[in-house]
Amino acid sequence: MSPATRTGTDPAAEAAIGAACKTLGLPGIAEAAVSMAETAARQRMTYAAYLAEVLSYECDSRDDRRRVRRVKEAKFPRAKRLEDFDAAQLPDLPPATLAHLATGAWIDKGEPLVLLGDSGTGKTHLLIALGTAAAEQGRRVKYTTTAALVNELVEAADSKELSRVVNRYAKIDLLCLDEVGYVQLDTRGAELLFQIITAREERASIACASNAPFSEWGQTFTDPRLAAAVVDRLTFRGHIIDTGTESYRLKTTSRNHVPTTSST
Known part of the structure; x- marks a missing residue:
């Protein structure tokens, strides 16, 4: 047999x-x-x-x-997926735009993405969801907040390891930078962050989320010229999505809230 x-x-x-x-x-x-x-x-x-x-x-x-390893390595603070995002809450965001971003083609071209809007409007959800999609497609992704990244760069500079850290970030396919504009950076921190942005310019993508319009970024980067340079690098050939001012979280919470009545 x-x-x-x-x-x-x-x-x-x-x-x-x-x-x-x-x-x-x-x-x-x-x-x-x-x-x-x-x-x-x-x-x-x-x-x-x-x-x-x-x-x-x-x-x-x-x-x-x-795919599992890439998502784990990205260090997302929580799980968010594109299919869980209610795109109808952003009527000014064409479905075709979101579908294009989901493919990750913009990452392969080294194009930046900026998500602008008030707190609770879905910026971080989209940032993590697009980062997760990119990681599951096999790309190297890193999520961090602006404050955490600046602190890491300052510590690296003090330890004379700045070049190594900048080179490490330069090799990541997609850097997801959250909470741009939440804290004011001192001159040194702003200049160190600018090094990361410059090292990735037109070579590797940065996706960032900010609750401040570009006109207010000077308050974060303190030096108006530096702020202008950062905005220039993050918008050139980039994708800009305005998530608006109406809280996505508040609308979701209100929709799911069921009033209770008490019996007498």
């Missing part, structure tokens, strides 16, 4: 497969090879077809693990 049509399990073969997969770093095949072999035997698959099945399974498994 051809081995390809045998049924049942072979403990020695299973052990050998497990050991070989461990040595070769093939956890997907180690997980599914035996059950797939039983299926192949029932379906009378050829050796080549079975081999193609297990190798394809390993490739798919690696893609899944890579």
Whole structure:
């Protein structure tokens, strides 16, 4: 009888497969090879077809693990996905624009994205959701707040490791920078942040969210010329989305709130 049509399990073969997969770093095949072999035997698959099945399974498994790892490495503060965002709350945002951003093509071109709007209007949701989509597509993504990044850069400069940190950020495919404009930066912090922005200019994308219009960024970066330079770099060939002034969170909370009545 051809081995390809045998049924049942072979403990020695299973052990050998497990050991070989461990040595070769093939956890997907180690997980599914035996059950797939039983299926192949029932379906009378050829050796080549079975081999193609297990190798394809390993490739798919690696893609899944890579997506999970990329999202974990991004350090998002919470899970947000595009399908959970009610785009109807932003009538001025064309569906085609959001669909285009979801593909990540703008990231491959090194184009920036700026999300402007008041607190609660969905900026951070979109920032994290687009970053998550990019990470799941295999890109290297990093989320951070402006204050946290500036603190990291200051500490790196004090430790004479600034070049290493700037180079590390320069290699990220997408930098998600949240809370631009929430805190006023001193001159040193603003200049260090400008180094990161300059290092990525037209080479790697930055997506940032701010509750302040561009006209008020001078209050964050203190030096009007530096603020103008930052705005110039984050808008050139960029995508700008205004999420408005009406709180997305407040509308969602109000819609889900069910008034209660008390009996007398």
